[in-house]
Amino acid sequence: MPQLQPSTQPQVSILMPVRNEDRYLQAALDSLYRQTSSSWELIAVDDGSNDGTAEILADSARRDGRVRIIRREGGGLVAALNAGLEACRAPLLARMDGDDICHPQRLELQAAYLNTHPGTGLVACNFRHFPRTHLKQGMVDYELWQNSLTMHSLIIRDLFVESPFVHPGIMTRRALLEDLGGYHNNTWPEDYDLWLRMAGAGIQFARVPHTLLFWRDHPERATRTMDEYALHAFRACKCHHLLRGFLQGIHDVVIAGAGLEARAWQRLLTARGISVSTWLDVDPRKIGRMLHNAPVISPDDLHLNGRKMIVAIGVRGTREKFRSVAEKRGWQEGMDFVCVA
Numbered sequence: 308m309p310q311l312q313p314s315t316q317p318q319v320s321i322l323m324p325v326r327n328e329d330r331y332l333q334a335a336l337d338s339l340y341r342q343t344s345s346s347w348e349l350i351a352v353d354d355g356s357n358d359g360t361a362e363i364l365a366d367s368a369r370r371d372g373r374v375r376i377i378r379r380e381g382g383g384l385v386a387a388l389n390a391g392l393e394a395c396r397a398p399l400l401a402r403m404d405g406d407d408i409c410h411p412q413r414l415e416l417q418a419a420y421l422n423t424h425p426g427t428g429l430v431a432c433n434f435r436h437f438p439r440t441h442l443k444q445g446m447v448d449y450e451l452w453q454n455s456l457t458m459h460s461l462i463i464r465d466l467f468v469e470s471p472f473v474h475p476g477i478m479t480r481r482a483l484l485e486d487l488g489g490y491h492n493n494t495w496p497e498d499y500d501l502w503l504r505m506a507g508a509g510i511q512f513a514r515v516p517h518t519l520l521f522w523r524d525h526p527e528r529a530t531r532t533m534d535e536y537a538l539h540a541f542r543a544c545k546c547h548h549l550l551r552g553f554l555q556g557i558h559d560v561v562i563a564g565a566g567l568e569a570r571a572w573q574r575l576l577t578a579r580g581i582s583v584s585t586w587l588d589v590d591p592r593k594i595g596r597m598l599h600n601a602p603v604i605s606p607d608d609l610h611l612n613g614r615k616m617i618v619a620i621g622v623r624g625t626r627e628k629f630r631s632v633a634e635k636r637g638w639q640e641g642m643d644f645v646c647v648a
Contacts, residue, residue, distance in 0.1 A: 317373070318346035319414050320395035320481065321403050324387035325351060328405035329359035331523060336367055336374075338408040344415040347401075349374045352391040355381030360405070384529070385492040392489050395481055404475040406523045408437075413519035417478040420515055428510035429479040429502075431472040432519035442524055448623065454518075462512045464640060466503065467545050467647045468626070471512075474498035476520035483510060495544035496535050503548040539571075545647055546575050553645050554581065554615060561616040563587040563629060565603055568621035568648045573599060576617075585609065587616070606632050616644035 321339065325332060339349060351364050353376060361378070368374040377390055392400070399418055403409065413432065420430045433454045436442050453471060456462045462471045487504050490497045505512075530536045554560070560581055562569050565588045573583050586603040588594060593603045616638070618629055626646055638644055 317348040317397045318344065319348075319399045319401050319418055319478070320397035321347055321349045321401045321414075322388065322391045322395060323349060323351045323403045323405060324354055324384055324391060325356065325360055325364070325405035326354045326387075327356045327358045327360060329356075329363055331406040332360055332363050335403065335405050335407055335409075336363070338411075339403070340371070341411045342409065342414045343412050344418060347373060347414055348395075348397060349403075350377065350391045350394045351375070351405075352377045352379060352387040354379050354384070354387040383492070384533075385490045385497045388490045388497065392481075392484065398481055399478055400481040400484060401478040402475045406525065406528065407475050408521040408523070410517070410519040410521070412517070414478075416515050416517060416519060420513060421478060421480065424513065426511050427513045428483045429472075429477055429505060430513045430515055431477050432515045433517060434473045434476050434520040434522050435518050436524050437521050438524065446524065454514075457514055457516060459512045462514070463506060465646065466506055467549065467645050469541070470496065470499040470502065472498070472502060473520060473522055475522070493544070493547075494535060495540040495547075499541065499544055500548075503544065507548065507552060542571060542575060542647075546572075546579065549617075549645065549647075550579060553641070557581060557615050559584040559614070561585045561587055561609065561611065561614055563616055563618040563644070564620040564648075565590070565593050565598055566619075566621060569619040572617055572619045572647065584614065606636065609636075611638065611643055618644050618646040619648045621648045 351374065353361055353364060364376050368376055375394065377394060379387060379390060399421055401414060401417065417430050417432060421427060434450065436446055436450055449469065453473070456465060456471050465471060487508065491500055493500060534540060558581060560576065560583060562572060562583050565586045576583065583599060583601045585601055586598050587606055587609055588603050589605060594605050596603045620626060620629060630640065633640065633644060
């Protein structure tokens with residue numbers, strides 16, 4: 308197994324926080340050992356594991372000098388990520404989790420992209436869920452949607468729909484992450500918050516059009532168990548950043564949609580001092596009614612007149628239909644409206 312000399316700076320630092328991952332960790336490590344690029348270091352942050360994780364990591368460090376271990380007595384994911392970030396030495400930083408698997412060319416292809424595109428700050432890759440036996444349709448749709456975001460403009464267009472990247476599948480420039488203050492500890496997803504802060508700072512995104520990460524689906528995955536990854540937490544994160552950009556200084560909005568998702572956004576915005584002046588819907592049963600003291604109208608009757616619109620239509624397939632309507636009406640995405648579902 309190829310190793311770097313201790314004095315040699317690696318090209319890529321792999322940041323891997325782990326806690327009680329002994330079921331899957333060895334497979335994740337083996338996928339790193341199979342990388343076609345050998346110029347990497349692994350910063351594994353063991354955040355208080357009480358299973359066999361520490362032993363697996365210790366054995367890996369004994370066999371390969373590229374593996375460096377930080378042992379913590381707990382403290383949470385964000386603290387573990389920032390502790391690992393401080394220890395990273397390479398100019399490029401790749402994320403990895405202890406339950407996923409990398410394609411052998413992942414580090415080579417992502418590093419090559421960043422090295423040949425100096426204006427790009429983060430490069431993602433296509434991913435695939437596994438195992439697929441009990442995979443729900445929503446996760447299949449998310450995989451297809453995210454992998455379709457093939458360039459910066461598409462990523463920015465859908466930035467507030469969902470997280471456009473799988474965290475363990477990205478590679479970024481360490482200096483950019485440090486300049487942004489590392490990971491922030493809020494009540495919402497630390498990775499999605501980072502993507503939104505990066506976008507606000509004007510950082511360019513890209514995606515390598517190859518499936519380089521295999522994202523393990525299992526009941527204990529953080530996205531299924533942590534409150535920070537619940538739907539309301541994502542919504543709060545979106546609202547926080549919209550108020551600092553698209554909705555800055557705004558006191559009332561139009562909301563496209565009048566279903567459960569749209570009403571959740573109405574409650575969220577109202578709590579932050581923004582009222583809904585108009586609801587937009589295509590359902591003839593809703594048009595003409597009043598909802599929270601605002602009329603429900605059809606797109607044909609809407610004149611924005613400088614107002615901002617939040618598109619909170621949660622029904623599958625309706626986002627693209629709305630974009631077609633918006634184009635005909637001359638509404639510009641990112642200027643007049645933002646899709647949040």
